[in-house]
Amino acid sequence: xxxxxxxxxxxxxxxxxxxxxxxxxxxxxxxxxxxxxxxxxxxxxxxxxxxxxxxxxxxxxxxxxxxxxxxxxxxxxxxxxxxxxxxxxxxxxxxxxxxxxxxxxxxxxxxxxxxxxxxxxxxxxxxxxxxxxxxxxxxxxxxxxxxxxxxxxxxxxxxxxxxxxxxxxxxxxxxxxxxxxxxxxxxxxxxxxxxxxxxxxxxxxxxxxxxxxxxxxxxxxxxxxxxxxxxxxxxxxxxxxxxxxxxxxxxxxxxxxxxxxxxxxxxxxxxxxxxxxx
Numbered sequence: 001x002x003x004x005x006x007x008x009x010x011x012x013x014x015x016x017x018x019x020x021x022x023x024x025x026x027x028x029x030x031x032x033x034x035x036x037x038x039x040x041x042x043x044x045x046x047x048x049x050x051x052x053x054x055x056x057x058x059x060x061x062x063x064x065x066x067x068x069x070x071x072x073x074x075x076x077x078x079x080x081x082x083x084x085x086x087x088x089x090x091x092x093x094x095x096x097x098x099x100x101x102x103x104x105x106x107x108x109x110x111x112x113x114x115x116x117x118x119x120x121x122x123x124x125x126x127x128x129x130x131x132x133x134x135x136x137x138x139x140x141x142x143x144x145x146x147x148x149x150x151x152x153x154x155x156x157x158x159x160x161x162x163x164x165x166x167x168x169x170x171x172x173x174x175x176x177x178x179x180x181x182x183x184x185x186x187x188x189x190x191x192x193x194x195x196x197x198x199x200x201x202x203x204x205x206x207x208x209x210x211x212x213x214x215x216x217x218x219x220x221x222x223x224x225x226x227x228x229x230x231x232x233x234x235x236x237x238x239x240x241x242x243x244x245x246x247x248x249x250x251x252x253x254x255x256x257x258x259x260x261x262x263x264x265x266x267x268x269x270x271x272x273x274x275x276x277x278x
Contacts, residue, residue: 001126003119004029004104004174008091008167009112010057011037013044015234016112020048026119029102033091034112051098055091059083085193088167089185089200096182104174111168118230125171125219125228134217135173136201138165142221143252147191156195157256163198163212166223168233170197176215179208222249 005023009016009032016032023030030049036057037043046052064083092109099107106126108116116122129137140162145154158164172181181204189195205212219225222245224233 001106001123002028002104003122003126004031004099004102004107005116006092006095006099006107006109007032007112008035008088008095008110009033009044010035010087011039011042012112013037013042015115016044017048019110019114019116022116022118029099029104031095031099031102033095033098035087035091050102053094053098055094058087058090082190084167085190085196086187088193089187089196092167092182093185096177099174100177100180100183107172107174107177109167109170109172113234113236114168115232116230117232121227121229121231122171128219129171129173129217132217135176135215137171137217137219138197139169139219139223139225140165140221141194141223143249143256144223146194147189149189149195156192159256160253163202163216164192164194165197165201167193167197168224169228169231171219176204180204220249222246222252 003026005019005028007016007019007030020030029051031051032044032049033053033055034044035055038061043054044052046054095109108122110116125137129135141158141164142160142162144158146156146158146164147154148156156164182200185196185200186203187196188199201216202212204210205215225245226233
């Protein structure tokens with residue numbers, strides 16, 4: 001089994017170099033797209049990977065990004081950060097087009113702050129995908145709230161049927177990439193990368209007469225799982241101990257059923273069934 005790796009990065013030079021060091025021991029094809037970092041020493045050496053692209057910093061500077069994130073964290077209405085979704089849809093489009101020129105069976109897609117140390121856990125997930133005859137493996141956030149496509153802060157409930165997925169880690173079969181998967185991603189929600197990713201899978205399915213769940217397998221329904229052997233998320237994304245993640249997911253599901261449907265204004269709850277046709 002040949003496993004390639006797609007990495008979208010900004011200034012996470014140390015973890016990306018660790019990934020490259022490991023991936024080379026596996027003879028993996030490596031595609032990296034980097035948004036222009038603040039300092040030259042944060043630039044990746046282009047010859048260290050099979051394909052490298054350096055693109056502009058859509059936020060203008062790291063300070064602008066940090067300011068936008070702070071405003072989002074403080075729940076400032078109408079001031080949700082748009083930089084991540086804009087940068088990642090652009091970076092992934094370039095990266096997936098480049099990946100189509102390389103030979104692999106499966107592609108692991110990660111962000112620059114995640115680290116791969118072995119493929120043991122990834123191979124177990126791929127085995128499940130193959131057994132289920134699926135072509136995309138994702139992680140979701142069932143029970144969470146995302147901003148909807150008009151920027152209403154945290155009004156899109158992640159129901160059990162959500163197609164939104166986290167960008168930090170997902171897996172795609174090479175046959176889809178060769179067929180144009182994510183080659184030209186649309187920015188369908190400038191406030192939320194997770195929604196953009198899901199919408200663009202729906203777009204691919206519509207163009208190929210498929211249903212979303214015909215090709216997609218949910219690896220887990222909560223963010224940043226810690227049980228994937230050989231794969232580590234940025235510690236900022238994994239504040240909870242691993243044994244509590246399942247319990248937290250259960251709590252979110254119960255809260256979703258008992259609270260969200262009863263108290264949220266139905267006009268502000270955006271669901272897959274009401275998404276625009278892509």
